[in-house]
Amino acid sequence: MPPIPRAQLERLSYIDFRLYFLGQLRRSDLVARFGTGPAGATRDIAQYREAAPGNLEFDGTRKLYLPSASFKPLFEHAPQRVLSALSQGFGQGAAEDLSPLLRCEIPSALSVPRMSVLAPVTRAIHCGKALRLVYHSLSGEPGERELVPFALVDSGVRWHVRAFDRKSAEFRDFVLTRIESPVVLEHGEVGRHETAEHDVQWSRIVELELVPHPSHPRPDVIRLDYDMPDGVLRIKVRAANAGYMLRRWNVDCSPGLRLRGPEYALGLADPLVLYGAANALLAPGYRPPVAAASADKLQGSRQRDDTPESSR
Incomplete structure (x- = not known):
């Protein structure tokens, strides 16, 4: 696509969005969203058709445009922005009359800043x-x-x-x-x-490898849930935020992935990568290496003490 003004690029992206995710587009959709008027909306649709000639078809009976059978999105749509738009509507201004584009249900936020x-x-x-x-x-x-x-x-x-x-x-x-x-x-x-440049915890990037929890009965479904075709989800996170992320997703970070329960679908392959991360203690089951080694030693000692004399 040749360089075009940003405002028009946003309108073309909106056309692409409605065709891709809502399956139809009217000129009035563009007029309502951008306030351009019918003639401007017609020009935008014509430019979109020029940029992606096989993407849309006009339904004369209903007076609207539909995605064609060979439709391919012209723009890359970020999943979080798409879900936000579908559930909360478009727009940034306080005067916008925003409403969801689809029926959506979002958990209530219990803690909201003033x-x-x-x-x-x-x-x-x-x-x-x-x-x-x-x-x-x-x-x-x-x-x-x-x-x-x-x-x-x-x-x-x-x-x-x-x-x-x-x-x-x-x-x-x-x-x-x-x-x-x-x-x-x-x-x-x-x-x-x-x-920020002097915040070591913020600047340090931790690379995590998450795997289906070994105790989960359906690891194949977990691989689908988290898009891990090779069985590993690799993500990068700031050391300052690692504990928040792992706690939010209930990732078992215990040595040997020992936690049990239906809430633990994922496990951290190597908990040692969290060593030195300030809020790693928020991660489920995480123990610093020294504490983990001491606990294992104590457990081994207890097991030896519990062993019958005849079997020692």
């Missing part, structure tokens, strides 16, 4: 500024802190902000719902040591 907290945090991240706030920690009374935030993190259960904490002089995760009264320090300076 917009009055989220907005200062995201402004500080975007502008490279520090924040002054009150934080409610589980380990003590609420206290004032200064943070230098640089990323939002979705653990799958709640949202965190990754930041340099000037109180402890460490990089840590802070739960957004535990933040109160955040104020962006517009005129303060941020030191180089407070930036």
Whole structure:
């Protein structure tokens, strides 16, 4: 496809999306989505037909376009964006009247950050500024802190902000719902040591190999669930987030994959790859190598003590 303006590229992608995932397209769909008017919608459809001549057919009876039998998507559609659009609608503006494109059911979010907290945090991240706030920690009374935030993190259960904490002089995760009264320090300076490039846990990438859990009765189905034709799902994750991801998906990270239960469909092939990851203890069954070795030694000692004298 020759270079075209981004706005028109978005309209062509929308045409491709509706044909591919909804199976039909009307000019009114483009008018409603982009406000272009019937003539503009006709031109966009004509350009799409020129770029992908075998992709759509016109149904004169119903006055709509259908994907052809030989349809091949013109664009690469990211799965998460597709599912988001289908379940929540298109658009970014607050004035958008968004509605799902299909009937969808999404689990309720039990922990949602307040917009009055989220907005200062995201402004500080975007502008490279520090924040002054009150934080409610589980380990003590609420206290004032200064943070230098640089990323939002979705653990799958709640949202965190990754930041340099000037109180402890460490990089840590802070739960957004535990933040109160955040104020962006517009005129303060941020030191180089407070930036993401100096966060070792954030910069370190851990390569994980996940396999069907050996106790699962249908490993063939698990391979389908997680698209692992060779029996291994290989993913890369930041060391700072590894524990969140493994806990979210109930990946057994115990030595020898010893956990049992229907919730454990996956196992971590080599738990040693988590060594040094700060939040690895959140991963189901994970124990640092020294602790795991001590536990195995203790278990072996108990087994010897329980062995009948005649069989020793």
